[in-house]
Amino acid sequence: MSILLIAGSPSAPSRSSRLLQYAAEQLALRGQRTTTLEVRTLPAQALVHAEFGNAGLKAAQALVAEADAVIIGTPVYKxxxxxxxxxxxxxxPQDGLAGKLVLPLATGGSQSHMLALDYALRPVLSSLSARHVLPSIYATDAQVIWSEENGLSIDPAILARLTTGIDSLTASxxxxxxxxxxxxxxxxxxxVRCSV
Incomplete structure (x- = not known):
């Protein structure tokens, strides 16, 4: 089974991409194979103009098509x-996530953006025919901290939700x-017998 991690942040490194990296490490410990797609590395003009024939976009679409599950990481803006x-x-494609399990992750400046995943992202994932969208995980900037000295520090509550999400994804x-x-x-x- 293959799991694709889609990094939707326009900057690198970012808190959402660090959460994706952590998820990849935890999945590897569980014997799962992951691939990461950083959307910011795709050809910008082709992406903005939806040039479906572009080789880079076709390769990205193929990664999605080949995956059994997808973890999407994104910052929340506005x-x-x-x-x-x-x-x-x-x-x-309209059925681009057909048959796939999807785990959405997001980071944002405050708790006031928490529902963006459920009200903005989840409907889009469902419209792409995702088999099942697992409960979203949202973390504020204060809950995901990176330092050169200590590495990644994740708030215990977010860490517990991440562990539950990763366990649920692998079990499914x-x-x-x-x-x-x-x-x-x-x-x-x-x-064949039928009783009423």
Whole structure:
């Protein structure tokens, strides 16, 4: 099973990309394979003008298509996810997330932006036919701190939510994998019984 991490921040490093990196490390400890797509590295003109034939955009779309699950990280600006991420989601096909599990992560300046994930991002992910959008994880700038001396420091409450989200994602992927390999013997129609 493969998990794609989509970094929707226009800057690097960023708090949301650090949360994605932490998620990648935790997934690796659980034996999961991850790939990271930084939207800011895609061809800007092609992205803004939705040039669907652009090789860079096609490669990014292929990464999404090949993934079994997606973790999306974004900063929140003006009560919405980043415009850069919006531009990328706009170039995905209408069913671009079909059959995929999605875990949204976001960071913002204050708790007042917390609902941006549920009111702005979740409907878009659902419209792209995501199989299941897991509960969103939102952290304020004060809850995700980076320093050269100490590295990444995540507030214990956010850390607990991240752990729960990652555990839920991996358990759901495992269940889907097991369901895909379960084989059933075909039953002839004449053997089907129905009771009322």
């Amino acid at each position: 009560a919405a996810y980043s415009g850069l991420l919006k531009s990328f989601l706009d170039i995905l 992927l495992l269940a889907l994998q097991e369901a895909a390999v379960t084989e059933y013997e075909p039953v002839h129609f004449s053997q």
